[in-house]
Amino acid sequence: MKRIIIVLLAALLLCACQPTPEVDAVRQKNQDAMIEMARGEGTDTVVNQNVPEADPDLPVLDYYTMYGIPEHLDLEFSGLSDKVKIVVDADVNVPDNPLPIVRAVPADFSQEQVYDLWQRLVGDRKMLIRDEKETKETIKADLEYWIEVLNSPEVNDYEPGEVEQMVKDLQARFNDAPDGEPPKEADGTLIIGEMRDSRGKVIAHRTELQAYEPGDGLRFNVQNNYDLRETVYESDGAYCVMKNAGFCYEIGECTGVYTLDFTYGTYFSLHAEDPIPDAAKDHVKTTPAEIRKRADDLLGQMGLSGQFAVSEIKLHAGVDPWTREPNGCYVYRVTCSRLVNGVPVCAKDVGMNLYVPEDMTAPEWVYEDFHMQFDDGGWVFLDWNAPIETQEVIQADCRLLPFSEIQGVMKSRLPMLLGRTTSDQSVKSCTASIRRIDLGLWRIREKNSIETGLLVPVYCFCMDLLWEKEYDGRTSTVRAADALIVNAVDGTVIDPWNGY
Numbered sequence: 001m002k003r004i005i006i007v008l009l010a011a012l013l014l015c016a017c018q019p020t021p022e023v024d025a026v027r028q029k030n031q032d033a034m035i036e037m038a039r040g041e042g043t044d045t046v047v048n049q050n051v052p053e054a055d056p057d058l059p060v061l062d063y064y065t066m067y068g069i070p071e072h073l074d075l076e077f078s079g080l081s082d083k084v085k086i087v088v089d090a091d092v093n094v095p096d097n098p099l100p101i102v103r104a105v106p107a108d109f110s111q112e113q114v115y116d117l118w119q120r121l122v123g124d125r126k127m128l129i130r131d132e133k134e135t136k137e138t139i140k141a142d143l144e145y146w147i148e149v150l151n152s153p154e155v156n157d158y159e160p161g162e163v164e165q166m167v168k169d170l171q172a173r174f175n176d177a178p179d180g181e182p183p184k185e186a187d188g189t190l191i192i193g194e195m196r197d198s199r200g201k202v203i204a205h206r207t208e209l210q211a212y213e214p215g216d217g218l219r220f221n222v223q224n225n226y227d228l229r230e231t232v233y234e235s236d237g238a239y240c241v242m243k244n245a246g247f248c249y250e251i252g253e254c255t256g257v258y259t260l261d262f263t264y265g266t267y268f269s270l271h272a273e274d275p276i277p278d279a280a281k282d283h284v285k286t287t288p289a290e291i292r293k294r295a296d297d298l299l300g301q302m303g304l305s306g307q308f309a310v311s312e313i314k315l316h317a318g319v320d321p322w323t324r325e326p327n328g329c330y331v332y333r334v335t336c337s338r339l340v341n342g343v344p345v346c347a348k349d350v351g352m353n354l355y356v357p358e359d360m361t362a363p364e365w366v367y368e369d370f371h372m373q374f375d376d377g378g379w380v381f382l383d384w385n386a387p388i389e390t391q392e393v394i395q396a397d398c399r400l401l402p403f404s405e406i407q408g409v410m411k412s413r414l415p416m417l418l419g420r421t422t423s424d425q426s427v428k429s430c431t432a433s434i435r436r437i438d439l440g441l442w443r444i445r446e447k448n449s450i451e452t453g454l455l456v457p458v459y460c461f462c463m464d465l466l467w468e469k470e471y472d473g474r475t476s477t478v479r480a481a482d483a484l485i486v487n488a489v490d491g492t493v494i495d496p497w498n499g500y
Contacts, residue, residue, distance in 0.1 A: 031447040031500065034456070034490045038101055038398035063094040063439065069403040073437060079415035079430075083422045086414060088434040090461075095439065097342035098397035099457040099488070104443060106365055107389040108224040108245050111190055114209065118188030120301055121249060122211075122220055128183040130210040134173065134196065137180035143170040186211035186220075195226055221248040244366040244386045252379035266317040267333075269435055280315055284330045286376050288313050295334045295372055298380065308370060311337040311347050312436070329375075336370040337440070340390055346440040346460040346485070353465060353482050354417040355497045365453070367443065367496070388443070390455070398457050400488045406459050409491050414461075414484050426469045434463045442485055445499030454500075457488040 063069055075088035149155055150163045186209065193208040204226040211220045224245045268277045272292040276284050295310050318329030337344035348367040366386040373381040414432065422430045442458040461484040469476050485494040494500060 031454075034487070034492075035101065035395060038395045038457075038489045040399040061096060061098060063400075064092075067400050067403050069094060069439070073407075073434075077411060077415075079422075080419045081422065083427065084415060084418045084430050084432070086418070086432045086434070090434045090437045092403075092437045093439065095343045099343055099400070099439070099441070100341050100396050100455075101394040101398060101457070102340055102441070102455045103391040103394060103446065104388045104453050104455050105391065105451065106225070106245075107387045108207070109222050109247055109387065111207075114190060114222055115188045117247070117249075117302060118220070120303060122188070122218065125213060125218060127186040127211040127213055127218065127220065129186045129191070130183070130212055134177050134194075135180040136174055136177045139170060139174045139177055143167070143174055146170060190222065190224070193223070217251070219248070219250040222246070246386070247382075247384040249382040250380065252377065268315045270313045270315060272313065277315065280317075280330045283328055284315065284376060286332070286374070288315075288332075291332045291334065291374055294374055294380075295336070298372060298382070299336065306339065308336045308338055309344060311335050311344055311438070332374045334372040334374070336372065338368060338370070338388070340441055340455055341393070341396075344438070344440045345455060346438050346442050346458060346483075353421060353480050354484065355495050388453075391452075394454065398489055400457060401491050405491055406486055406488065409486050409493065410459075410461055410484060413486075413493050417484070418465075421465075421467070424469075426471055427467055428470055428475070429468045431466045432463050433466070434461050436462045438462065439488060442494060444487075444494060456500075458494065459486045459488055460484075461486070 064071060069092055072091050073088050075086075077086055078084060079086065146163060146167045149158075150167055155163050188209070190207040190209050193206050194202045195204040195206070196202055206224050206226045208223045209221065210223075212218070222245075266279075268280070270277075270288040272289045274288050276287060291313060292310055295313075296305070299305050299308055299310075312335040314333045314335075316331050316333050318327050318331060335347045337347045339345075345368065348369045368388050369383070369385045371383050373379075418430055418432055421427070438460045440458065440460065441455040442460065443453040443455055446452045446454050463482055463484070465480045465482055467478045469478060485496065486492070487494060487500075492500070
C-alpha cells in the first residue's frame with residue numbers, strides 16, 4: 001500500500017538568497033548590512049546613488065521618479081542557451097506609501113476573530129458541526145472498502161499480509177470507537193480537533209471548526225496549527241507538522257465542472273477595466289470590473305478592508321478532472337494581498353519551478369495565501385491560509401536601489417535559474433513571459449531566528465513559464481506560473497525554499 005504521509009505545519013521559514021554578480025556574497029548574507037542600506041547608512045553603494053530624500057510629510061511617494069522606475073517595461077532577451085527566451089511586457093506596480101521593514105510571526109485564527117467572521121458571514125443561519133472525531137460511522141466505510149480489497153484480485157497488488165493487517169487494525173478501531181452522535185449546532189466556537197496516524201493513534205491536536213449548512217449551502221471551516229512541533233516517525237511513514245493555519249468559506253453549489261488546473265491550465269490575467277476575453281465571451285457574462293466589486297464587497301463584509309486588497313484577477317478555464325481538457329466552464333480567481341503600513345505583501349504566485357528544494361536548509365513556514373473564486377451564478381469560494389501577525393517596524397521608510405540595478409539583476413540571474421530548468425535533454429525550449437512587476441513586501445528569514453521573519457521591500461517579477469518537451473518523438477507543452485523575487489534594498493535574489 002502506498003504510504004500516507006500527513007503534511008501539516010512547522011513554525012518556521014523558507015528564505016535564502018542566490019548570489020548575484022552585482023552584489024558580493026558577504027553583503028548578501030549580512031542582514032545587518034541590508035538594514036543599514038535601507039536606512040541609507042554604512043555603504044558607498046547607497047551614498048553614491050544620488051537618490052532624493054523622501055519627505056516624511058508627504059502623504060504619498062513618487063517611487064517612479066525617485067528610483068527611475070518605468071511605468072511599463074518592454075524587453076526581450078535570450079538565456080545562456082538558445083533554449084531559453086525571456087519576454088517582458090509588464091506594467092510596474094508601485095505603492096504610494098513608504099516601504100518599511102517589519103517583523104512578522106505566524107499566527108492562528110483567534111476565537112475573537114472567528115466569532116467576528118461568523119457574525120459577518122453566517123449570521124443567524126443554522127449551521128451544523130462536522131465533528132472529525134472518530135466514530136463507528138466514520139470508520140465503517142474504510143473497513144468495508146478494505147474487506148472488499150481483501151476478497152478481490154487487487155489484494156495481490158500489496159505486500160503479503162498488508163491488507164489483512166489493515167482490516168485487523170480497522171476492525172479493532174471500529175470495536176473501540178463510540179457510536180456516532182447527531183450533529184450539533186454550530187455557533188462559531190472553536191473545538192479541539194485531533195490528528196491521527198494511519199492506525200488511529202492521536203498524535204496532535206488543534207483548535208478548529210468545520211461547520212456546514214444542510215444541503216449544498218454554506219460551509220465555514222477554520223483549522224489552526226497543530227500542537228505537535230516535531231516529526232513523528234512511524235513504521236509506515238513520517239508525520240511532518242508545518243505551521244499553516246487555514247480558513248475556508250464557501251457558499252453555493254460547487255461541482256466537478258469547476259475543477260481548475262492552476263498549474264497547467266489556461267488563464268487570463270486581467271485588470272478590472274479589461275473586457276471579457278474573446279475566448280470566454282460565450283461562457284462568461286460577469287466582467288472583471290463586476291468581479292472586482294464583488295471581491296471588495298466580500299472583504300468589506302469580512303471587516304478586512306484596509307487590511308487586504310485585491311492584487312490580481314485571473315479568469316481560469318475549467319478542465320475535465322480526468323482528461324485535463326477544457327470543459328467550457330470559466331471561473332474567476334481573485335488574489336488578495338495583505339497591506340502592511342499601506343504597502344501590499346506580494347502574493348504567493350510562486351510555483352518554485354525556478355528553485356531547487358533539494359538545497360533546502362531551513363525548516364518550512366508556509367507563505368500567506370488569500371484567494372477568492374467567483375462564477376456567473378454567484379458561487380463564492382474563499383481560501384485564506386497561513387496568516388501572519390506583524391510586530392514592530394524595523395525601518396519605516398527604506399532606501400532602495402535604482403531600478404536600473406534591479407533590472408540588471410533580473411537580466412543576469414533569471415537566465416541562470418531558467419538554465420537549470422532546461423538542462424534535461426527532453427526540454428527543447430523554455431519561454432518566460434513576465435506579465436507584471438510588483439514593488440511590495442516579501443518575507444525573509446530573520447537573522448538568528450526560526451520563529452520570526454522580516455517583511456522587506458522586493459520587486460516581484462511575476463511570469464508564465466512555457467516549456468516544450470519531447471518524449472518518445474511526441475511533443476508536449478507544460479505551463480506554470482512563477483516569480484523572480486529581488487530584494488529592492490540590496491539586490492539579492494530571494495530563494496523562497498531556503499530563505500534570505
